[in-house]
Amino acid sequence: MSSRNVSRWDGVRDVPPLQCNVALMGTSTEHPPFDLPGNRIFSVILSLVGAVWLFSVGCGPVSETSEEPVNPPPTGGLVQGVVVSGLAPPVTGGFRSVILFEPDVPLAAPVPADPATMDQFGLAFIPEVLVARVGQEVAFTNGDAELHNVHVRSSASSKTIFNIATPIAGEYLHMFDAGTYTVSCDVHPAMAAYIVVTEAPYGVVADRDGRFELAGISAGRHTVRVWSVDTERQSERVVDIVGKTDLDLSAPE
Numbered sequence: 001m002s003s004r005n006v007s008r009w010d011g012v013r014d015v016p017p018l019q020c021n022v023a024l025m026g027t028s029t030e031h032p033p034f035d036l037p038g039n040r041i042f043s044v045i046l047s048l049v050g051a052v053w054l055f056s057v058g059c060g061p062v063s064e065t066s067e068e069p070v071n072p073p074p075t076g077g078l079v080q081g082v083v084v085s086g087l088a089p090p091v092t093g094g095f096r097s098v099i100l101f102e103p104d105v106p107l108a109a110p111v112p113a114d115p116a117t118m119d120q121f122g123l124a125f126i127p128e129v130l131v132a133r134v135g136q137e138v139a140f141t142n143g144d145a146e147l148h149n150v151h152v153r154s155s156a157s158s159k160t161i162f163n164i165a166t167p168i169a170g171e172y173l174h175m176f177d178a179g180t181y182t183v184s185c186d187v188h189p190a191m192a193a194y195i196v197v198t199e200a201p202y203g204v205v206a207d208r209d210g211r212f213e214l215a216g217i218s219a220g221r222h223t224v225r226v227w228s229v230d231t232e233r234q235s236e237r238v239v240d241i242v243g244k245t246d247l248d249l250s251a252p253e
């Protein structure tokens, strides 16, 4: 797995710069040259004392936070918790954008044991856009006091994946392949939702304005995919995440 264009992961340089290089040089030139041997010895002693004093007051190596790209941790694990925020396309047709981050370095991010749940409540699917990991179950529940059904189609092929009745307080579990799915209720044609099922370990649904924030992302190179119900607003790009990052994903590149 490539980590091109990245040099280290912790932001600390190999050879830390000394904060006080200039001051140390100044110590050795502040004093006029002494011609007598005794004065030379005195000068050397003065310089040494000055150097020791400067180090003692904090002129040691500086752990400087570098602006340079950083390498991901060798394990590719969830060692770093970088916060990534940004702007994606705003809500479109009542459906919010989804932002997915897939690291170049494989990540041992376990699939959540709990299902991702889509409820039917108030004659609506809640949430209207659901993100689930491949291998994670999706639970369909009915919190309303009336019968619904759940009709799921592949967004790509329009083929029905399943069409089941959801009795009051009932729950139906399904595990999806990666992809995007449209959800409808044949009893109430106004009810509609989407499910995005992804291999990506990080995903977030933006707010109505398109703002999003996601914490705990591993530093390094990521493929960032934006899903929107408007296919023209979908995008994919490669981003090097170094530290706290703000991304403008509002328009395709």
Ligand SMILES: [Cu+2]
Pocket (backbone or CB within 6 Å): 120, 123, 147, 148, 149, 185, 186, 187, 188, 191
């Ligand atoms: Cu319904």
